[in-house]
Amino acid sequence: MLNPNAAGLDLHKEEIWVCPGGFQDNHEPEVKTFGTLTGELRKLVAYLKExxxxxxxxxxxxxYWIPVFEMLKNEGFDTCLVNARNIKGVKGRPKSDYADCVWIS
Structure with a gap:
C-alpha cells in the first residue's frame, strides 16, 4: 500500500463511487456512493475528512470530474485524475463501479 490515507473515486454523470483506503486483510473495503450536485459534493468532502x-x-x-476535482482541491486534498484507459485494460480484473473505485484506491 502506497498511501493508506488515499481514496479512489469512480465518477459518473449522476453518481460518485468512493472507496477510502486503509484496507485490512480479510475485511471488505468500504464503498459509498454520493450524488453529483453541490450538496452531495459537500457530504463527500465531509465523509473523506471523517x-x-x-x-x-x-x-x-x-x-464530470471537473467540479469534483475543483472542490476537493480547494478543500486541501492532494487530488489527481487517472486515465480510464489504464484502469480498464488490466486483464483478469472484474469491471464494475464498485471494483473500479476499490482498484483506484
Whole structure:
C-alpha cells in the first residue's frame, strides 16, 4: 500500500463511487456512493475528512470530474485524475463501479 490515507473515486454523470483506503486483510473495503450536485459534493468532502483521507485519485470519462476535482482541491486534498484507459485494460480484473473505485484506491 502506497498511501493508506488515499481514496479512489469512480465518477459518473449522476453518481460518485468512493472507496477510502486503509484496507485490512480479510475485511471488505468500504464503498459509498454520493450524488453529483453541490450538496452531495459537500457530504463527500465531509465523509473523506471523517475517514482521514488526504489524497484522492479519480477516474472519469467526459467532463464530470471537473467540479469534483475543483472542490476537493480547494478543500486541501492532494487530488489527481487517472486515465480510464489504464484502469480498464488490466486483464483478469472484474469491471464494475464498485471494483473500479476499490482498484483506484
Amino acid at each position: 475517514k482521514k483521507v488526504t489524497a484522492v485519485a479519480m477516474e472519469a470519462t467526459g467532463i
